[in-house]
Amino acid sequence: MTVDWSAVFIPSLGVLEVVARGTLMYLALFAILRFIARRQAGQFGPADLLVIVLIADAAQNGLGKDYQSVTEGIVLVLTIVFWEYVIDWLAWRFPALRPVLTAPSLKLIENGHLVPDALRAEMLTEDELMSQLRQNEVEDVREVRLARLEGDGRISVLKRKV
Structure with a gap:
């Protein structure tokens, strides 16, 4: 197996075109995410992760030679x-x-x-749950009145009154 060193080091696009595409895609993504997608980082759920992955893939297409223009990538x-x-x-x-x-x-x-059926359904171990509880300043399950796995993947905890 041989390495095509010219393909490794010689760009297939002009360097100025790569800089222009990168700049335009960055500024467009910055504007889109800054002014349109306004969720806080702590509220990202599975659907938001999907959107981020799709945006990354779409942006990548606008950066290379697969599309004819940055406009198509934007x-x-x-659209996403x-x-x-x-x-x-x-x-x-x-x-x-x-x-x-x-x-x-x-x-x-x-x-x-604990609600064992719920833990089993989500394949959540007691150790993983306890880790999340500790992040909510709970040391023992008996301190919890209610804990729910929210739709965005966070665990919300209501403590018992002391």
Whole structure:
């Protein structure tokens, strides 16, 4: 097996074109994510992760020679962001659609007792759950009145009154 050293070091696109594509895609993504996608980092769920992966792939296409223009890459990114916005708006505007469009929360602990079926359904070990509880300043399951795995993947905890 031989290495084509010229393909490794000699760009297939002009260096100025690579800089221009990179600059335009960066500025477009910055604007899109800054002004359109306004979720806080702590609220990213599986659907948001999917959008980020798709945006990354769409942006990559606009950076290389697969598309004829950066505009096509930007339009693809805007299309993905548009559909994410539409789904969020539908879930907000029409409560009847929420069970279809968003993941429901799942009860993991109730009145200091684990809900084994829920842990099994989510393949969540007690050690993983305890790690999440410690992040919520809970040392013992018996301190918890209610803990739920939210649709965005976070675990919310309500402590018992002392």
